[in-house]
Each structure stands twice: as C-alpha cells, then as structure tokens.
Amino acid sequence: MKIEDKRVLVTGVAGFIGSNLTDKLLNLGATVIGIDNLFNGRLENLAEALNNKNFQFHKGDIRDFNFLLDIFKDIDIIFHEAAFTSVPQSVKMPESCNDVNINGTLNLLNAARKRDVEKIIFASSSAVYGDTPTLPKHENMPRIPISPYAVTKLTCESYMEVFHQVYGLNTTSLRYFNVFGPRQQDSPYSGVIAIWLGRIIKNKSLIIFGDGNNSRDFTYIKDVIQVNILAAENKSSGAILNIGAGSPITLLDLAKLMLKLTNKEELGIIFDPPRPGDIIHSYADISKVKEILKFQPKYTQEQGLRDYLEWYCKKYEVNLKIK
Numbered sequence: 001m002k003i004e005d006k007r008v009l010v011t012g013v014a015g016f017i018g019s020n021l022t023d024k025l026l027n028l029g030a031t032v033i034g035i036d037n038l039f040n041g042r043l044e045n046l047a048e049a050l051n052n053k054n055f056q057f058h059k060g061d062i063r064d065f066n067f068l069l070d071i072f073k074d075i076d077i078i079f080h081e082a083a084f085t086s087v088p089q090s091v092k093m094p095e096s097c098n099d100v101n102i103n104g105t106l107n108l109l110n111a112a113r114k115r116d117v118e119k120i121i122f123a124s125s126s127a128v129y130g131d132t133p134t135l136p137k138h139e140n141m142p143r144i145p146i147s148p149y150a151v152t153k154l155t156c157e158s159y160m161e162v163f164h165q166v167y168g169l170n171t172t173s174l175r176y177f178n179v180f181g182p183r184q185q186d187s188p189y190s191g192v193i194a195i196w197l198g199r200i201i202k203n204k205s206l207i208i209f210g211d212g213n214n215s216r217d218f219t220y221i222k223d224v225i226q227v228n229i230l231a232a233e234n235k236s237s238g239a240i241l242n243i244g245a246g247s248p249i250t251l252l253d254l255a256k257l258m259l260k261l262t263n264k265e266e267l268g269i270i271f272d273p274p275r276p277g278d279i280i281h282s283y284a285d286i287s288k289v290k291e292i293l294k295f296q297p298k299y300t301q302e303q304g305l306r307d308y309l310e311w312y313c314k315k316y317e318v319n320l321k322i323k
C-alpha cells in the first residue's frame with residue numbers, strides 16, 4: 001500500500017511531529033485531514049499545509065467522540081500524535097494527562113473500529129522503560145514507568161495491541177526516543193535541544209539538570225517521519241518498535257556540541273539539581289524496526305543538529321555562524 005494514494009488522519013497536526021509529518025505526506029501526494037485542539041500546537045506550523053488543496057484542518061479535541069466520528073469519513077490510515085506531552089507537567093497534573101492520552105486514544109481507537117480504518121500508527125515513547133539499568137533498551141525488557149506520562153503511553157500501547165487482537169485493527173506503536181528538529185518549541189517543557197538553542201540565541205548559558213552524564217538517543221525528526229511512512233506502508237500489525245538513532249550521547253557532550261557548532265563556547269554550562277521523573281540513561285536497540293520495517297536512520301546527532309540549526313537560522317533570520 002503506497003501512501004500517496006491514501007486519505008490519512010493526523011492527530012496533533014499543529015504540533016512539532018504532526019506538522020512535519022503532514023508536510024511530508026502532502027509532498028508525497030496523500031490527502032491529509034488534520035485535527036488539533038491547539039492546546040500546545042500552533043497554526044503557524046501549518047502555514048505550508050493550509051495552502052495545499054489536499055489538506056483539511058479541523059480544530060477539535062480527541063476526547064470528543066462525536067467530533068471524531070464526524071471527521072472520520074473514508075480515512076485509510078491514522079497517525080496518532082496528539083497527546084499531553086510534558087513529563088514534568090504530567091507529574092503536576094496526572095489526571096489531565098490521563099484524560100487526554102488514555103481517554104483520547106481510546107476514543108480514537110473506537111472511532112477507527114467503527115469506521116473501518118486500515119491502520120493506526122501510535123506515537124509512544126521511550127519513557128515506558130523508566131529507569132531500568134539495562135542498556136540499550138529493547139522492546140521485550142520490563143517496562144517500569146516512573147511518571148504519569150509514561151503510564152499513559154504504556155497503557156495506550158496495550159490498547160493498540162488489544163484492538164489488534166480483539167477487533168483485528170491494524171496497529172503499530174512507535175516508541176520514539178527524544179525527537180528533535182524544526183518547529184520544536186522553546187518552552188520550559190519542550191525538548192532540551194530546542195530550549196538550549198533558544199538560550200544560545202539569547203546569549204545565555206546552557207542549563208543541565210543533574211551532572212550531565214545522563215544520556216539520550218536523540219533522533220532527528222526526518223528519521224521519525226521516514227519510519228512513520230514505512231510503518232504505514234508495511235503490512236505487519238500489532239508491532240511495538242523502538243525508534244531512535246541507535247547511538248547515545250550524554251547531555252554534557254550534546255551541550256558542548258551545540259556550543260561548538262554555533263561558535264558560542266564562551267556561554268558555558270550551568271548545572272542545576274536533577275528533576276523528579278527524569279530518566280538517567282536511555283538508548284535504543286533498533287534492530288527490530290530495522291528488520292520489520294527496513295528502517296535505517298539517515299541522520300547522526302551532529303548531522304541532525306546542523307540541519308536543524310540551518311533551518312532555524314533561515315526561518316528566523318538569526319545570524320549564527322554554524323561550524
């Protein structure tokens with residue numbers, strides 16, 4: 001099944017991943033129906049899509065079942081990106097996180113079942129592994145969530161599996177490991193790369209929570225989009241797959257790399273106390289997704305950072321000399 005002939009629904013379409021995915025799907029010739037309640041997303045992210053005749057935007061909430069049923073007309077594939085996405089916020093407001101992520105996802109699955117959707121691809125998270133010491137993280141190891149956000153992602157994966165087994169819905173869960181790239185927001189709750197870039201532009205030091213030896217498998221957005229399309233075009237069903245670059249970097253090395261690439265080494269780094277719910281090490285074993293979807297990441301962290309920095313400087317007319 002080729003994506004260009006499909007009518008696809010993207011939830012969370014005005015967000016970081018949803019909007020980038022939408023632009024790619026439209027470029028490939030798919031028809032895209034996008035929904036977002038604009039809780040965190042921005043219409044500005046859809047500037048290109050809104051000029052495309054194959055795109056429709058509907059403002060609405062995935063917790064509203066009747067809204068979903070109205071939208072679901074001849075949808076072939078769903079990319080489910082909408083979520084309450086912040087780990088620290090989920091610690092402060094577990095009930096809101098639960099409501100959006102679990103009740104919203106269950107609504108979507110029920111609407112998909114009623115309307116005979118071919119496939120749903122769910123944006124899960126490496127957060128489901130918690131802080132278990134085993135590295136790299138592989139799909140069958142114990143999952144021990146340490147935040148309300150992670151609990152909701154793990155529950156939704158189970159719902160994906162159950163809807164596959166019980167109702168025959170074709171589902172795939174992609175466990176993203178720290179995605180970064182264009183349109184990621186520089187807010188207190190967004191990814192560290194976007195936050196640090198915001199600080200570099202304001203000529204402020206980079207802040208690390210903890211000693212900087214925490215490691216992450218930062219994954220470039222273009223690879224995340226590539227794998228979503230591979231998942232949509234693949235016949236396998238019920239799979240849960242790690243999505244990462246497959247190579248860890250410590251936060252300290254990442255901070256140094258960003259300062260070096262932007263020629264701002266003089267700004268330096270500040271170390272603050274660790275935050276509750278933060279995971280110490282996270283690094284993906286991506287052999288399963290390589291085998292099942294023939295996925296091969298195209299961006300190392302340094303290549304992804306360069307691509308992102310170049311996009312950012314052009315878009316916001318920022319004068320950084322990228323090394």
Ligand SMILES: NC(=O)c1ccc[n+]([C@@H]2O[C@H](COP(=O)([O-])OP(=O)(O)OC[C@H]3O[C@@H](n4cnc5c(N)ncnc54)[C@H](O)[C@@H]3O)[C@@H](O)[C@H]2O)c1
Nearest residue numbers: 012015016017037039040041061062082083123125176179
């Ligand atoms: N960015 C990452 O590093 C990362 C890592 C792991 C998993 N994920 C998952 O990937 C998905 C996309 O993340 P993102 O980084 O693009 O986040 P984002 O916050 O930029 O996008 C999420 C979008 O969902 C929308 N939304 C929130 N609640 C909604 C609701 N009730 N109804 C409709 N829309 C709603 C928001 O307005 C926003 O536009 C999320 O499910 C997230 O949990 C992201």
